[in-house]
Each structure stands twice: as structure tokens, then as C-alpha cells.
Amino acid sequence: MEAAARDPFEIDVERFHGPLDLLLHLIRNQDIDIFDIPISKITEQFLAAIRGVERLELERAGEFLEMAATLVRIKAQMLFPRPAGEDDADDPRADLVRRLLEYEHFREAARIMEAAERRRAKLYRRGFVEVRPAPKLSELPLHTTWDEVWAAAAALSARLAEEAVVHHVRGREVRIEEKMNEVVDALAQKPRVELAALVAPWGTRIQAVSFLLACLELAKRSVVRVRQAAPFAPVWIYRRRREEG
Amino acid sequence: MRASRMVEALLFASEAPLSAADLARADESLDEERVETAVAELRAEYDRDERAFGIFEVGGGWQILTRPEYAPVLERFDTVPQAQRLSGPALETLAIIAYRQPVGRAEVEEIRGVGAGGVLKTLQERGLIEVTGRGDGLGRPLLYGTTPFFLEHFGFRGLDDLPRPDDLPVVLARRDSEGAE
Amino acid sequence: MRASRMVEALLFASEAPLSAADLARADESLDEERVETAVAELRAEYDRDERAFGIFEVGGGWQILTRPEYAPVLERFDTVPQAQRLSGPALETLAIIAYRQPVGRAEVEEIRGVGAGGVLKTLQERGLIEVTGRGDGLGRPLLYGTTPFFLEHFGFRGLDDLPRPDDLPVVLARRDSEGAE
Numbered sequence: 001m002e003a004a005a006r007d008p009f010e011i012d013v014e015r016f017h018g019p020l021d022l023l024l025h026l027i028r029n030q031d032i033d034i035f036d037i038p039i040s041k042i043t044e045q046f047l048a049a050i051r052g053v054e055r056l057e058l059e060r061a062g063e064f065l066e067m068a069a070t071l072v073r074i075k076a077q078m079l080f081p082r083p084a085g086e087d088d089a090d091d092p093r094a095d096l097v098r099r100l101l102e103y104e105h106f107r108e109a110a111r112i113m114e115a116a117e118r119r120r121a122k123l124y125r126r127g128f129v130e131v132r133p134a135p136k137l138s139e140l141p142l143h144t145t146w147d148e149v150w151a152a153a154a155a156l157s158a159r160l161a162e163e164a165v166v167h168h169v170r171g172r173e174v175r176i177e178e179k180m181n182e183v184v185d186a187l188a189q190k191p192r193v194e195l196a197a198l199v200a201p202w203g204t205r206i207q208a209v210s211f212l213l214a215c216l217e218l219a220k221r222s223v224v225r226v227r228q229a230a231p232f233a234p235v236w237i238y239r240r241r242r243e244e245g
Numbered sequence: 246m247r248a249s250r251m252v253e254a255l256l257f258a259s260e261a262p263l264s265a266a267d268l269a270r271a272d273e274s275l276d277e278e279r280v281e282t283a284v285a286e287l288r289a290e291y292d293r294d295e296r297a298f299g300i301f302e303v304g305g306g307w308q309i310l311t312r313p314e315y316a317p318v319l320e321r322f323d324t325v326p327q328a329q330r331l332s333g334p335a336l337e338t339l340a341i342i343a344y345r346q347p348v349g350r351a352e353v354e355e356i357r358g359v360g361a362g363g364v365l366k367t368l369q370e371r372g373l374i375e376v377t378g379r380g381d382g383l384g385r386p387l388l389y390g391t392t393p394f395f396l397e398h399f400g401f402r403g404l405d406d407l408p409r410p411d412d413l414p415v416v417l418a419r420r421d422s423e424g425a426e
Numbered sequence: 427m428r429a430s431r432m433v434e435a436l437l438f439a440s441e442a443p444l445s446a447a448d449l450a451r452a453d454e455s456l457d458e459e460r461v462e463t464a465v466a467e468l469r470a471e472y473d474r475d476e477r478a479f480g481i482f483e484v485g486g487g488w489q490i491l492t493r494p495e496y497a498p499v500l501e502r503f504d505t506v507p508q509a510q511r512l513s514g515p516a517l518e519t520l521a522i523i524a525y526r527q528p529v530g531r532a533e534v535e536e537i538r539g540v541g542a543g544g545v546l547k548t549l550q551e552r553g554l555i556e557v558t559g560r561g562d563g564l565g566r567p568l569l570y571g572t573t574p575f576f577l578e579h580f581g582f583r584g585l586d587d588l589p590r591p592d593d594l595p596v597v598l599a600r601r602d603s604e605g606a607e
Contacts, residue, residue: 017515018540063540102537109525110517112589113580117517120581121509122497123482125489127260128308129441142371144331146399149343150408152336156357246495247476254478254496259505271499290475295428297435315435318427322436322452 011049014056019067020103022049027100034100037093039078043071070096179214187224187239195226195235248275249283253309256287262306331371338364339373343395343407347377347388365389373398429456430464437468443487443578485577486584509579510552519545520554524576524588528558528569546570554579 016022026045027034050064077092186193195215199208215237218224225238252268252275265277265284275283284307288300301310311319331339338361341353353361368374377390391404401407433449433456446458446465456464465488469481479492492500500506512520519542522534534542549555550570558571572585582588 020539109521123491124258153340
């Protein structure tokens with residue numbers, strides 16, 4: 001800060017919130033028309049200001065250097081004569097000006113908010129908060145609807161289907177033996193079961209195939225009968241009574 | 246600035262009880278005697294106006310607290326806004342239990358691929374699920390099912406009233422075999 | 427139990443501002459209109475008695491806060507929690523989020539011309555912003571918005587209470603809806 005008093009262009013970069021903040025400072029402090037920035041002069045001043053910027057942590061230094069590169073590029077573009085009457089949007093400075101104005105507006109908003117914060121900090125809320133027991137969950141109204149449960153179920157199902165594919169690719173093997181046990185267990189409860197119902201909880205092709213293989217193996221061993229009334233009709237697995245055997 | 250109002254501001258904004266000595270330090274115009282007088286004055290005003298709060302002696306100091314008769318209102322009021330909705334994991338778990346009941350924690354965890362302990366506890370506290378029995382497996386695991394409140398809340402007449410298996414996400418299709426795991 | 431005293435107990439005990447709807451939920455005898463009347467009644471009493479605190483409108487609700495003239499006494503007291511003020515970069519970032527919400531990190535960084543990761547984390551930890559969703563872009567970036575505590579921290583009644591575009595040099599509205607400035 002003392003240095004700044006001696007030389008107006010020797011600036012402590014660290015006190016700026018970033019390259020746009022620094023650039024705006026250079027422009028506004030010299031009453032420069034932001035819509036007609038003398039880019040050579042400003043670039044020189046900016047480069048002088050960020051001399052020694054390497055002292056800053058890497059990310060911050062990079063931000064200032066990036067802006068320096070942008071300024072140098074614009075300066076170079078300005079050397080090419082532009083045809084008269086050309087749209088302002090094609091001015092190499094146009095994007096920078098837009099960014100500067102946008103940033104300046106938010107910087108101003110932040111200033112107004114800071115004043116609000118300062119006013120609010122003068123009002124104190126109650127310091128001590130009595131500890132009260134939290135209510136039991138069951139006493140609070142529940143706002144969940146069935147649609148939400150249903151949507152969660154659908155999402156879960158989709159996720160599992162995806163995971164199953166991944167497992168399949170990894171070559172996870174499905175043991176037919178396991179599936180045979182499941183089929184037998186299912187038939188312990190009721191005389192017949194639909195193949196689709198066995199497969200459904202798992203929902204993957206490889207599971208369907210292994211259930212079918214399990215059923216066929218059980219049929220071969222005369223534990224079950226497999227029936228399909230017509231092509232594409234549901235496949236039913238029937239329990240074989242012992243006397244049938 | 247009146248001494249009693251300075252004391253009032255301090256007792257209100259302080260997070261710890263303040264003694265007469267503490268309060269006297271707030272301003273040159275105060276000493277312990279003046280503080281005592283100020284507290285007595287505030288007390289008389291709060292009593293006269295039947296304020297919902299009063300000055301109580303706590304741990305060697307004073308504190309402004311709500312009067313005990315308002316405790317029921319405050320307790321009833323407490324809300325945990327997020328707790329009024331079920332989380333994503335809770336919704337999934339509830340769906341699995343609704344369709345596959347009775348079902349054990351291990352099966353729920355296997356389907357969802359993550360631990361279910363906390364979620365099961367929440368659903369139980371919420372009164373949506375309950376322990377309905379024990380499975381046959383190792384350690385006779387607890388089996389969960391939905392409660393009558395579950396049906397009531399979602400407006401189902403019975404479990405048969407849940408959306409049909411045809412439009413059901415595959416993973417939830419109730420296996421007609423129970424306890425196949 | 428008088429409605430105004432119930433409301434007083436609730437406002438006094440609550441850490442955060444309470445709205446008319448919040449307060450009306452506390453007791454069957456209350457509705458929003460009665461709550462409004464009760465708040466007006468309390469306000470008149472606090473003013474008449476020159477209490478050290480008053481009822482302020484903050485964040486869509488009411489909060490009992492000390493009046494500004496007591497700040498010099500309170501700010502010197504170590505048992506009185508002091509509001510932590512925000513740094514310049516934090517205020518700028520918060521301004522962008524407040525006006526543009528929901529907004530992603532990339533847009534914040536683009537506007538300020540500097541990285542925003544650390545500041546966003548601080549603002550989240552302080553409860554001033556929260557993740558409100560995900561954007562459509564690459565990697566479905568997190569989108570941020572302000573919290574109810576944000577309003578409380580600045581003493582704003584609502585988001586409408588933010589400095590108006592006409593108080594500022596140029597419009598702060600979204601670029602895409604306004605066209606490039």
C-alpha cells in the first residue's frame with residue numbers, strides 16, 4: 001500500500017479479487033471510457049501490475065497470467081485495420097468489455113449486500129437456545145406419496161438392470177445349481193409357478209436363460225414338468241407329485 | 246440508555262447466563278447494585294405484562310427463558326422439515342419391503358447394494374414397517390413387513406391393492422415363493 | 427393461554443425466523459390472521475415499553491432481535507455471539523448466486539474470472555448456499571441457490587428484497603433472457 005502511494009501503477013495484486021477486479025481498477029481510476037479502452041496502455045499497466053505475480057499461489061497466479069495473455073492477444077488483433085462501419089460486436093475488445101461490465105455489476109451488488117450485512121450484524125438474535133427434545137418421527141406429518149415410492153422402485157430397477165449388464169460383461173457366472181434350488185423352493189409353496197415370475201425379480205436375460213436351463217434340468221430329473229400351451233404363451237413350471245414319478 | 250434495557254439486551258443476546266459482575270462490566274454507568282435493581286425492574290415488568298418469558302437464575306447468573314407453562318406449545322411446534330419426506334434410500338427400501346414382504350435386511354441390502362440398517366430404523370420409527378417374524382437362515386434374521394399405517398397412508402385397502410405385477414419394476418415382483426433365499 | 431403470548435414464546439424460543447403459517451401450526455386456536463394480530467400486539471407493547479428488542483421481518487417471517495442502538499454494548503461482550511462477516515470474494519460469489527440461482531460453478535467462475543471451488547465450499551459450510559439441483563451440461567454440474575439462512579444473515583425479507591436492478595448501474599438479469607449486454 002505504501003508502494004502504491006509512491007507510484008500509481010505499482011499495485012499490490014493480492015488485494016484484488018482477481019484479474020477483472022484489477023483491470024476495472026485500472027480503467028475506472030483513470031476515467032477511461034470502458035467502451036473504448038486504450039488497449040496498449042492498459043495492457044502495459046496490467047503487465048506492470050502483475051509483475052511478481054508468481055509469488056501468489058499457483059491458481060491465483062494463473063488467473064492473472066491468463067488475463068495478461070488475453071490482453072496481449074486483443075492488442076495484436078487491434079493492429080489489423082478493421083473495415084469502416086463494421087459492427088461493434090466484431091471489435092476484438094467487445095467480449096472483454098461485456099465481461100468487465102457484467103463483473104462490475106455483481107461487484108456493485110456485493111457492495112450493497114455488504115452494507116446490508118453490516119446493518120444486520122447490529123441486530124442480535126437470542127444467544128441462548130433452550131434445548132428441547134426432538135419430537136418423535138411418528139408424530140410428524142408424513143408427506144410422501146405413493147408416486148414417490150413407485151418412482152424410487154422404477155429407478156432402483158433400472159439401476160439394477162444396468163449393474164446386471166456390467167456383471168455379465170465381467171463374466172460373472174450364474175450357477176444353474178442355485179437356480180434349481182430356487183425353482184424347487186418356489187414349488188414347495190404352490191403347485192405351479194410361471195417362469196416369468198421366477199425371472200422377474202432379476203430382470204436380466206442371462207438370469208432368464210439360467211432359470212430355463214435349471215427348469216429343463218429338473219424336468220430331466222423328473223422333479224418338475226415344463227409346459228407351454230402355445231408358442232409365445234407363458235411357460236409354466238409344475239410340481240410333479242411323487243406318485244407321478 | 247436505561248440500565249435495565251442494557252441489561253435486557255445483554256441477557257437476551259448472551260449464550261451463557263450472566264452474573265451481576267459480568268453485567269456490570271458492560272458499561273461504565275453500571276455497577277453490581279445497579280444491575281440488581283435493573284433485573285428486579287425487568288422481572289416486575291415481565292410479571293406485570295405476563296410475558297411468555299421471565300428471568301431465571303441459572304448457574305450463578307441470570308438468563309431470560311420461556312416460562313415452563315409454554316413448554317407444551319414449544320414441544321409440539323418443533324419441526325424437522327426434512328423428516329416429513331422419505332429419503333430416496335427410504336423410498337426404495339419401502340418399495341422392496343412392500344412387494345417382497347416378509348423380507349430380511351440381508352435381502353434388502355443385496356438388492357440395493359448398500360447397508361440398510363439406518364433406513365429400516367427410520368421406516369420403523371415412521372410406523373411404515375414392522376418386524377413380522379424371523380427367517381430360517383443363519384441367526385434367524387428379523388423379517389420386515391408393512392404396517393396397517395402403511396396401507397392407510399398410501400390409501401390402499403390391502404396389500405392386494407398395490408399396483409399390479411405387470412407394470413411393476415421387475416426387481417420388486419413378489420416372488421410367490423416365500424423365503425427362497 | 428393468550429394467542430399473543432403463545433406467539434411470543436415461539437418467536438422467543440426459535441433460532442430462525444418464523445412465518446405466519448409456521449406459527450399458526452403451533453396450536454389449534456391459531457390461524458394466520460390471529461397470528462398477524464398477535465404479532466402487531468406484541469410489536470406495539472415492545473415499542474410502548476421501549477424493550478431492548480423488537481420484532482423484525484426477516485426471510486419471509488418474524489424474528490425477535492435486539493434494536494440497533496444496543497449494538498455498541500453487545501459487540502464488546504464475549505458471551506454474545508458475533509455475526510461473522512463475509513470476505514469480498516465470498517460476497518461477490520454470493521451476489522452472483524443470489525441473482526442467477528440456480529447457477530453452476532462454471533458460470534460463477536466465468537463471471538468473476540477466478541476459481542470458485544474454495545469459496546463455494548465456505549458458503550455451503552456457513553449455510554448460505556445449497557445445492558438445488560443439477561444442470562443439463564456435461565457431467566450434469568451441480569447448481570447452487572441461496573438458503574433461508576442467507577436471507578437471515580443479510581436481514582432481507584425475501585429474495586425480492588435484494589438490491590434492485592435499478593439501484594445498480596446495469597441490469598443483473600440472466601444473460602440468456604436479456605440478450606448480450
